[in-house]
Amino acid sequence: MEYKLPWKDYNDALKKGKLLGLKCKDCGTVVANPKMVCRKCAGPNLDIVELSGKGSIKSFTTIFVAAEGRQNECPYTVVLVQLDEGPWTMGNLMDQEPAKLALDKVIGKRVKMMTKVFPGDKYTAGDQARPFFVFDN
Amino acid sequence: MVNAFTADNMGFFNVPANKYEGACASGSVATRDAFMLVAAGFYDTVMVGGVERAASMGTPMATRAFAMASDGHYEFPAGLTFPGVFALLAHLYASAYNIPMSRLKEQLGAVAVQGYKYGKLNEKAHLRKDVTLEQAMKSFVVASPLGLHDCCPFSDGAAAAIITTEENAKKLTKKPVYIIGAGQASSGPMASQQDYLPRIRARELSSQRAYAMAGIKPQDVNICELHDCFTIAGLIAAEGLGFFDYGKAGEAWEKGLTALGSKTQINLSGGLKSKGHPIGATGVGQVYEIVKQLRGEVEAGRIPENARIGMTDTLGGDGGTLCNLILQRGW
Numbered sequence: 001m002e003y004k005l006p007w008k009d010y011n012d013a014l015k016k017g018k019l020l021g022l023k024c025k026d027c028g029t030v031v032a033n034p035k036m037v038c039r040k041c042a043g044p045n046l047d048i049v050e051l052s053g054k055g056s057i058k059s060f061t062t063i064f065v066a067a068e069g070r071q072n073e074c075p076y077t078v079v080l081v082q083l084d085e086g087p088w089t090m091g092n093l094m095d096q097e098p099a100k101l102a103l104d105k106v107i108g109k110r111v112k113m114m115t116k117v118f119p120g121d122k123y124t125a126g127d128q129a130r131p132f133f134v135f136d137n
Numbered sequence: 138m139v140n141a142f143t144a145d146n147m148g149f150f151n152v153p154a155n156k157y158e159g160a161c162a163s164g165s166v167a168t169r170d171a172f173m174l175v176a177a178g179f180y181d182t183v184m185v186g187g188v189e190r191a192a193s194m195g196t197p198m199a200t201r202a203f204a205m206a207s208d209g210h211y212e213f214p215a216g217l218t219f220p221g222v223f224a225l226l227a228h229l230y231a232s233a234y235n236i237p238m239s240r241l242k243e244q245l246g247a248v249a250v251q252g253y254k255y256g257k258l259n260e261k262a263h264l265r266k267d268v269t270l271e272q273a274m275k276s277f278v279v280a281s282p283l284g285l286h287d288c289c290p291f292s293d294g295a296a297a298a299i300i301t302t303e304e305n306a307k308k309l310t311k312k313p314v315y316i317i318g319a320g321q322a323s324s325g326p327m328a329s330q331q332d333y334l335p336r337i338r339a340r341e342l343s344s345q346r347a348y349a350m351a352g353i354k355p356q357d358v359n360i361c362e363l364h365d366c367f368t369i370a371g372l373i374a375a376e377g378l379g380f381f382d383y384g385k386a387g388e389a390w391e392k393g394l395t396a397l398g399s400k401t402q403i404n405l406s407g408g409l410k411s412k413g414h415p416i417g418a419t420g421v422g423q424v425y426e427i428v429k430q431l432r433g434e435v436e437a438g439r440i441p442e443n444a445r446i447g448m449t450d451t452l453g454g455d456g457g458t459l460c461n462l463i464l465q466r467g468w
Contacts, residue, residue: 007210033211033328061224062281063216067201070216078215080225088331090212107232118214130214
């Protein structure tokens, strides 16, 4: 079985602001965080697609106690976003004051994607890009 | 090599000794496999154990080490921690069941207060103290909306159990406890569980398999040690196991429907919140607790009455591994 969209290709594209995903040729489902098969039908016939990076927030949390190597980022907000193409992905929410975020003002909000790179440390194999989202008013 | 060295240290020279990895559920997965090996007739007796040394790591390193059980490529880069995983679930839960955050915080506080209450009586518990609802609700925020008293501690600990044939068990003890049901299921990383969250699909499958094997229903369970690594996780677990309707477990805790003397007595050990969460040992520790509770061999104030059937529930990672065991008194 072939890995259609390996992490390295995803990471390289995300660093350039492009969110790559996969679309199932059999059932049409779109997969955001790539895997070897379709997240719905487990079919291996997938095409690489560029996702819009637009969607809405399903959940969020502001983290005040971070992992070793990430403390300097505190406090920061993690969001689960449902992209307009269907799949959920995880990223950060920027341009908002983390301590002031309230449930009814965040969940359901429209967002658009930009990119931020964690430079990596002694526990990672190089840098790691991730989506960061801003409110799309 | 802790597995091989432990066997050697105890005088079980040269026996096979395996190590299991299922994050927080490792000990339960090992117990289930031991049960299957004995049930299959491959071995007569298997000792299953778990051990953890996390308290001495310090919070930043332990937070990082635990976060390695999440998706390293697609979710850790955002700075995800385990309190963060369950904080995301807490906001999802409030939103899915339309519970105002202020109400949910009260319900989560009730889970913490009950945990501390029984944990204080448990001589083997990690955190033995009185915590009021007000203190529980106002502790400093770790990952919004979860505060310190919503989170289990980083614990050291160990536990072991002997799994053997019915015939052997009757010779070894007057109070044998039978494993009458076992289930296990898996899921992918958090975002991949989008169709079910805040419900944990793997738990529902795992517990249904265990109930089917045991031939019982959730209502038949008298005592349960479930995975309240965070207070919200306790609510989600009690619902996924079928004890309460979705979105209603918080009210159940508040009404005392999980307390000593109720129909489904939950976490009389103090739970992961107070008894502690020594990751590698947690699953076997739950089995130990249920056995001791069934036998009435726990401290006064937390001895269940007429308990016949007990259950364990252990969640590994962010729902990646779920394992359930159903135990029945055999005397």
